[in-house]
Structures are given as C-alpha cells and as structure tokens.
Amino acid sequence: MxxxxxxxxxxxxxxxxxxxxxxxxxxxxxxxxxxxxxxxxxxxxxxxxxxxxxxxxxxxxxMKHFMDFFQGPYFWRTVKNTLMLNFWSIAFGFTAPILLALLLNEIKDGKFKKTVQTITYMPHFISLVVVCGMIHIFTADEGVVTQVLQFITGKDYTSLLGYSDFFRPIYTFSGIWQNVGWECIIYLAAMSSIDSSLYEAAEMDGIGRIQKMWHITLPSIRPVIIILFIFAVGGLMAHGYEKIILLYNPLTYDTSDIVASYVYRRGLREASLSYSTAVGLFSSVVNFVLLWVTNRIARRTSEVSLW
Amino acid sequence: MRLRTSIRNRAFDVTIYAILTLLTLICLYPILHILLASLSDPVRLVAHNGILYKTLGFTVNGYKLVFRDNSLLVGYWNTIVYVGLGTLVNMIMTILGAFVLSRRELYFKNHIMVVITITMFFGGGLIPWFLLMKDIGMYNNLWAMILPVALNTWNMIILRTGFQSIPYELEEAATIDGASHLRILLNVILPLSKATLAVIFLYYLVGNWNSWFNAMVLLQDRDKFPLQLLLKEILVANDTSASTMGSAGGVVIDSAGSATAYRELVKYCTIVVSTLPILLVYPFLQKYFVKGVYVGSIKG
Known part of the structure; x- marks a missing residue:
C-alpha cells in the first residue's frame, strides 16, 4: 500500500x-x-x-594474468618504483608548500609577499608538456642544470634523464617548482584565520618566532595538513603517468617505470590488453584499500577524515 | 634585553627575506632563461656555458621559423576549437548535473548521488576505457577531445554546493510568480552563482588547454592534433619536422652546425609562443583561481 x-x-x-x-x-x-x-x-x-x-x-x-604479473619480474620493479616515487613526493613535495607558507606568513610587507606569491604561482600555469620540455632542455648534455651539477661535483655528465639515479630527484624537484606556490595558498588561507590573540599571548610570554611557528601556527593548520595528507597517501597507487611518460626512457626504467606507466606501455604500446587491464585493476584495488586505511587511521588519531 | 630581542628579530626577518628572494629567483629563472634564449643568436647559445642573464646577440629568426611552420598554427587553431567547444560542453553538463542534484523535490536523488560518488573511487582503468572509446567511435574523431572529458565530478559537486547555498525563498518566490524551472535556473540560480561558475570555468579552461594524452592515444591525423601534442613532439621526442628547418623563407641557415643550433632555438621559441599568452593573462585571473582553491577546500 x-x-x-x-x-x-x-x-x-x-x-x-x-x-x-x-x-x-x-x-x-x-x-x-x-x-x-x-x-x-x-x-x-x-x-x-x-x-x-x-x-x-x-x-x-x-586469474592467469594476475598470476603472470605477480610472478613476473615487473611486479616488484613497478610496485617499488611507485612507492619510492610517492615517498619522495610526500617527503619533499608535500612538505615544501607548508614550509613556504610558514615563511610567507612571517612577512608583514604586503608588496613583497604579493610579488613572491605571484612569481611562485607562475610555473603552475605552464602546461605539463612544456614543463617536461623545459626539463629536457635544462638536463640535456649542455643544459644549465647539467652544467651546474658538473661544476659542483666535478664529474662529467651526459643528459641527466639518462641516469636512473637522477630520475626521482628530477621528477620530485621539478614538481615542487611547478606546484609549491600554488599549493601553499591553502595553507596560507588556513593560517590567516588563526586567532591573533594566540600570538599576542605568546609574545607576552617571550616566546621566540620559530617556537611560535612550531607551537601555534603548525598545530592550527593541522586539520588541513591531515586532509591533504590523506589525499596524498590515498592517491599513491593512482599516481599519474602523464609526467612519467614525458620524462622516462628505457635507460631509467629501473627507477622510473611505475605501475601506471607500465599499464600504459604494455596495454597501448604493446597491445597486451587483458594483461595490462589486470595490472590496472590490481593497482586500483590496492589504491582503494590504501585510501580507506589512511582515512581510518586519520579518523582514529585526529578526528579528521574524508568520510 | 629589549635591544637583544629586536636585533634577533631583525636577523630573523632578514633571513626570511633572503630565503624567499632566493626561492623566488629560482622559480623565475627557468622561465627567464627560456625567454632570453629564444631571442639569442643560436650559435653563440650552443657555445655558451652556465647561467643566462641577458640575450646573447639578438635575433627573432627563431620566431620567424616557428610562425612559418604551418602545423603549429593548425595546432593552435585546433586547441582553440577544442578549448572553446569543450569548455562550453563542460559548463552545460556541469550546470545540468549540479542543478538537478540541488533540487529538493527530486526523486531518486540519493540513488543518483551514489551512482556518481562510486565513479570518484572506482574506474575501469586505462585499457578498458581505451577499448570503449574505440567501440563508440571516438578513435580519430575530434569529439574524442570533448565527450570523454565532458564532465568533472568534483567540479559538479562544487557547483551543486554553490547552488544549494542560495536561499530557497528566492526560488519559492519565483515559483509563486509562475516561473518555470528553466527560468529559475537562468534568472535566479545562475546569476547568483557567478563566482563559483567563474572558478569552475577556469578549471575546465586550463584542463582543456593542457590536455594532450587523450589526443595522443585517440587521434591519428596530424591535422587534428592539439597544440600540446605537437609541443610534446617538438620538445620531448626531439622531432622537429625537417620542413621547419630548411633555409626556405629567407632565414639563412649557413651550415650543418647552425642547423642543429636553430633546432634548439626553435624549441625555445615554441615554448614562448605557446606559454606566453597564458602567463600574460594569468595575473588578472589569479584571484579567481585563488578563490577556487578556497571553494575546493571548503568542499574537501
């Protein structure tokens, strides 16, 4: 009824x-x-x-294709590379905008602050293809970065993108260059809403500026940091392949080939359609579990979570 | 005591200014280098070691070569078409979705939300996606640049939140006055959501402008390639077409060595030509983007 x-x-x-x-x-x-x-x-x-x-x-x-992948030589290489690249991204790429925001937050001179921000945002508006093109130019045999590195270490280098040891630093630091100014906006916004009486009280107690950063500013933006951290860890296996395939080459596969780029190469370049679909499915399952677990941990420890 | 603190304070400020100035210069230098190199004498440029702080000689021959290359202009035009049409489709679809989901009276609303939310966490992956695109005729079809990316779930949810924040009384009043749903959408909701609309418009615009991967895997004919895919070929695959490099068209290239030098020069000029327009308008749009980060963060 x-x-x-x-x-x-x-x-x-x-x-x-x-x-x-x-x-x-x-x-x-x-x-x-x-x-x-x-x-x-x-x-x-x-x-x-x-x-x-x-x-x-x-x-x-x-499960044949899954077994092939798990038992084949590429399983460890791609999983290890995915994890390592993310480790680098989180260790350096995640912390860099927080540090920049802390520094910018100390600046009272509006004009200087604005100039710094406008310039550091700029690389964010250059397309990924052009950014990678610039990386190729600067790390070529005679590129500026190569020359600076030669000057510092006294060794001779050819194109830096040909050394597997340099892949992760190049990838990570170019990423920082591209995004640091942009990603610090959200932290600056969070910092601007901190109650200024907290700082005044700290000043009365004669607390130094670095200590203020550590004891007032950072704890105040903790929820924002945690949310972004969940995203960073949760998106670990889903790490984008676009920048990878613009920068890697067979010489560096042992550090640069991640799961997603392997799926792309095997699937679209070598037409192993079923096999690479299996690899892709494996990574999206792992990714979902990771997101779920990080979210749970964050909720347990800090009462901040995505859902 | 007070003097000591103030000196310490001063030293701290100076350190921070110094660090930030250095970081800013590091951020700026690569862009400046490309710009200076694009105007430099290519032969001297190849021989040059280290940092550039002014142009080496001065020539606009690189730019002449770039503009003489028809394929780059075709790519520019294609990108304008894809960005224009694509962003229009994006906005229509996003507004439709956000409008429907912001209706209070809608039946199945929760079901639809579940259907949509699932797609934010699960996907078929690259290969099934590619096979499907081939099956539905997206292969080598210009709609491949538009339909597969017609909607971004995240943007739609941001816009829906914006729509929902409009006081319901306004709509009620309009309904009593006999306004249809379409009128309410066009005359009440959209004008009141201008800021959010501007933000997602810019997100779509930039996304479409930067897109190259779908073009690489789905488009076959070179005359359909967007600018970014051509840039990839020129900058990343070391593949500047021979026709650009010839001496045709009044730019004299005297020896084999300077041909290589010119090939490098063309790379710099291509970067400038494809990037400068955006870098010039972006300071004016900056505040919208910044607002967008806030809007997105409220949601997240």
Missing part, C-alpha cells in the same frame, strides 16, 4: 517536474557510458581478450 502510494506520488512529481528529470538524462547517460562502461570492460582482465574475437567470444582465463 505504502509502495503504491509512493509510486503514485512519484508519477505525479515526474509529471509536474518533468523538466528537471529531463535535464538529468544527459548527465546520467554520460556517467553510464564514460564511467561505468569501462568498469564493465574490466572483465577482460579475467579473459584472454582478442580484438578479433570480440568481448563475449574471448576465453575466460580466471
């Missing part, structure tokens, strides 16, 4: 507000085609997909 009444009410509402329901259609269609379509296609990870046979005719092979 209740269900019937509900369906009558619904029909009445659809009749009255048909326009709103009509507007929902293109959006829902888009989600089903472009987001759910590929999710269904993920089943080819359990098949031996042959484009000529098509989706339904290809044979089921169960």
């Amino acid at each position: 209740e269900a019937l009444r509900k369906s009558v009410r619904m029909k009445k509402d659809i009749k009255k507000n048909w326009f709103v329901y009509l507007l929902a259609i293109p959006v829902l269609v888009w989600f089903f085609v472009f987001c759910y379509g590929p999710m269904w296609g993920v089943l080819i990870a359990f098949k031996d997909y042959k484009p000529l046979l098509g989706f339904s005719e290809s044979h089921w092979v169960g």
Whole structure:
C-alpha cells in the first residue's frame, strides 16, 4: 500500500517536474557510458581478450594474468618504483608548500609577499608538456642544470634523464617548482584565520618566532595538513603517468617505470590488453584499500577524515 | 634585553627575506632563461656555458621559423576549437548535473548521488576505457577531445554546493510568480552563482588547454592534433619536422652546425609562443583561481 502510494506520488512529481528529470538524462547517460562502461570492460582482465574475437567470444582465463604479473619480474620493479616515487613526493613535495607558507606568513610587507606569491604561482600555469620540455632542455648534455651539477661535483655528465639515479630527484624537484606556490595558498588561507590573540599571548610570554611557528601556527593548520595528507597517501597507487611518460626512457626504467606507466606501455604500446587491464585493476584495488586505511587511521588519531 | 630581542628579530626577518628572494629567483629563472634564449643568436647559445642573464646577440629568426611552420598554427587553431567547444560542453553538463542534484523535490536523488560518488573511487582503468572509446567511435574523431572529458565530478559537486547555498525563498518566490524551472535556473540560480561558475570555468579552461594524452592515444591525423601534442613532439621526442628547418623563407641557415643550433632555438621559441599568452593573462585571473582553491577546500 505504502509502495503504491509512493509510486503514485512519484508519477505525479515526474509529471509536474518533468523538466528537471529531463535535464538529468544527459548527465546520467554520460556517467553510464564514460564511467561505468569501462568498469564493465574490466572483465577482460579475467579473459584472454582478442580484438578479433570480440568481448563475449574471448576465453575466460580466471586469474592467469594476475598470476603472470605477480610472478613476473615487473611486479616488484613497478610496485617499488611507485612507492619510492610517492615517498619522495610526500617527503619533499608535500612538505615544501607548508614550509613556504610558514615563511610567507612571517612577512608583514604586503608588496613583497604579493610579488613572491605571484612569481611562485607562475610555473603552475605552464602546461605539463612544456614543463617536461623545459626539463629536457635544462638536463640535456649542455643544459644549465647539467652544467651546474658538473661544476659542483666535478664529474662529467651526459643528459641527466639518462641516469636512473637522477630520475626521482628530477621528477620530485621539478614538481615542487611547478606546484609549491600554488599549493601553499591553502595553507596560507588556513593560517590567516588563526586567532591573533594566540600570538599576542605568546609574545607576552617571550616566546621566540620559530617556537611560535612550531607551537601555534603548525598545530592550527593541522586539520588541513591531515586532509591533504590523506589525499596524498590515498592517491599513491593512482599516481599519474602523464609526467612519467614525458620524462622516462628505457635507460631509467629501473627507477622510473611505475605501475601506471607500465599499464600504459604494455596495454597501448604493446597491445597486451587483458594483461595490462589486470595490472590496472590490481593497482586500483590496492589504491582503494590504501585510501580507506589512511582515512581510518586519520579518523582514529585526529578526528579528521574524508568520510 | 629589549635591544637583544629586536636585533634577533631583525636577523630573523632578514633571513626570511633572503630565503624567499632566493626561492623566488629560482622559480623565475627557468622561465627567464627560456625567454632570453629564444631571442639569442643560436650559435653563440650552443657555445655558451652556465647561467643566462641577458640575450646573447639578438635575433627573432627563431620566431620567424616557428610562425612559418604551418602545423603549429593548425595546432593552435585546433586547441582553440577544442578549448572553446569543450569548455562550453563542460559548463552545460556541469550546470545540468549540479542543478538537478540541488533540487529538493527530486526523486531518486540519493540513488543518483551514489551512482556518481562510486565513479570518484572506482574506474575501469586505462585499457578498458581505451577499448570503449574505440567501440563508440571516438578513435580519430575530434569529439574524442570533448565527450570523454565532458564532465568533472568534483567540479559538479562544487557547483551543486554553490547552488544549494542560495536561499530557497528566492526560488519559492519565483515559483509563486509562475516561473518555470528553466527560468529559475537562468534568472535566479545562475546569476547568483557567478563566482563559483567563474572558478569552475577556469578549471575546465586550463584542463582543456593542457590536455594532450587523450589526443595522443585517440587521434591519428596530424591535422587534428592539439597544440600540446605537437609541443610534446617538438620538445620531448626531439622531432622537429625537417620542413621547419630548411633555409626556405629567407632565414639563412649557413651550415650543418647552425642547423642543429636553430633546432634548439626553435624549441625555445615554441615554448614562448605557446606559454606566453597564458602567463600574460594569468595575473588578472589569479584571484579567481585563488578563490577556487578556497571553494575546493571548503568542499574537501
């Protein structure tokens, strides 16, 4: 009876507000085609997909592709590289904007502060392709960075992107260059809302400026830091491949090839469609678990969480 | 005692100013280097060691070569089309989605939210996505630059939050006056959400301008390539087409050595040509972007 009444009410509402329901259609269609379509296609990870046979005719092979990946030589290399690259990104890339915000927060001269901010934002507006092009230029045989490094170490280097030891530093520090100014905005915003009486009270007690940073400023922006940290750790395995494939080459695969770039290369360059789908599925499952676990830990320890 | 503190304070300030000045210069230098190098004599540039602080000689030949290269201009035009059309589609879809989800009376609203939220955490991955794109005819089709990225869930949720913050009484009053849903959307909701709309408009604009990966995997014909994909070929794959490098068109390239030098020069000029327009307008748009970071952070 209740269900019937509900369906009558619904029909009445659809009749009255048909326009709103009509507007929902293109959006829902888009989600089903472009987001759910590929999710269904993920089943080819359990098949031996042959484009000529098509989706339904290809044979089921169960976990074969997953086993191939776990037992093959690329499993450890790609997982290790993904973890290491993220470790670098979090250790340096995550802390750099916090440090910059702390420094900028000490500046009372509005003009200087604004100039610094405007200039440090600038690299954020250069497209990724151009940024990577600039990296290629600066780290080439005769590039400025290569020359500076030669000057400092006294050693001779050819193009730096050819050394696997340099891949992570180049990747991380160019990332900092690109994003540090931009990412510090959010911390500065959080800092600007700190109650100034806290600082005044600290001054009365004769507390130094570095101590004020440590005991007042940092704890006040802790929730923001934690949320962004959850994102950083939660997105670990989903680490983007665009910048990787613009910078890596076979010489550096042993440090530069992460799971996502491996999926791209095996899947689209070498057409191992089922196998690379399996690898991709593995990484998105791990990623979801990571996000869930970090979120849980954050909620337990600091009562800040995404959901 | 007070003097001691003030000296310490002063020293602290000076240190911070020094560090920040240094960081700013480091941030600025790569951009400056590219700009100076693009105007330098290429042969002297190749021979030069170390930091550039002024142009070495002066020439605009690099720029002449860049503008003589038709493919780059075609790429520029394609990008303008993709960015224009793509951003328009983005805005329409995002407004539709946000409007529908901000309706109070909507049935299935929670179901739709679940359907949408799931996509923020799960996806099919690159390969199933690619196969699907081929199946639905996106391969080598210019709509491949527009439809697959027609909507960004995050932006839609930001806009919905914006719509929901509009006092309901305003809509009620409009309904009593006999306004239709479309009128309410166009005359009440959109004008009151200008700031949020500007923010997501800019996000889409920049995203579309920077996009290259979908073009690389989905587009085949060079005359459909967006600027960023051509830039990738020139800057990352060391693949400046031979036609650009010839001596045709009045720019004299005298020897093989200077041909290599010119190839380098063209890279610098290409970067400037493709990036300068954005760097010049961005200070004016900066406040919107900054606002966008706040809007996004409230949501997050």
